[in-house]
Amino acid sequence: xxxxxxxxxxxxICGLGAASLFFPAQAxxxxxxxxxxxxxxxxxxxxSSHSFVKISVxxxxxxxxxxxxxxxxxxxxxxxxxxxxxxxxxxxxEHKTVVIDGVVYHNYDGVYYKGGAAGYTVVPVQTMTxxxxxxxxxxxxxxxxxxxxxxxxGPQGEFYPExxxxxxxxxxxxxx
Numbered sequence: 001x002x003x004x005x006x007x008x009x010x011x012x013i014c015g016l017g018a019a020s021l022f023f024p025a026q027a028x029x030x031x032x033x034x035x036x037x038x039x040x041x042x043x044x045x046x047x048s049s050h051s052f053v054k055i056s057v058x059x060x061x062x063x064x065x066x067x068x069x070x071x072x073x074x075x076x077x078x079x080x081x082x083x084x085x086x087x088x089x090x091x092x093x094e095h096k097t098v099v100i101d102g103v104v105y106h107n108y109d110g111v112y113y114k115g116g117a118a119g120y121t122v123v124p125v126q127t128m129t130x131x132x133x134x135x136x137x138x139x140x141x142x143x144x145x146x147x148x149x150x151x152x153x154g155p156q157g158e159f160y161p162e163x164x165x166x167x168x169x170x171x172x173x174x175x176x
Contacts, residue, residue: 130169
């Protein structure tokens with residue numbers, strides 16, 4: 001049998017279609033995570049759309065994947081800031097749980113979520129007070145400011161790249 005260029009093209013296309021049946025989107029999502037820098041908001045890429053969870057916030061469509069939010073542009077998906085009010089079913093296991101002013105929040109990549117029956121809701125957290133224990137049993141309130149580009153600023157202007165541990169704050173603010 002003589003194979004023409006067109007015939008070879010259809011064999012390749014059919015082979016690619018069959019291969020997609022054996023490699024689920026979850027495997028694609030895991031491999032994508034290690035190949036791209038999530039912190040570069042200018043990044044654009046065009047993976048298959050079924051590897052995202054589609055959400056809508058205020059009537060505007062977003063795509064969610066592995067704790068990050070994207071919008072579709074003509075050139076592919078582009079990472080954007082987490083939209084306040086977005087509700088997602090899951091957040092990455094690497095998130096940190098913090099209690100701020102008695103409220104439990106989940107922080108992942110500088111985005112704060114509040115858990116609920118519908119899932120995890122993106123909430124704004126601008127300033128927060130952390131009560132640092134003193135040696136005499138009392139507490140010193142320390143107000144931290146959350147930066148929109150990540151990190152925290154303490155009352156004396158010090159910068160914390162992630163939410164500071166009580167030990168860090170105690171070193172500066174605890175009273176003996």
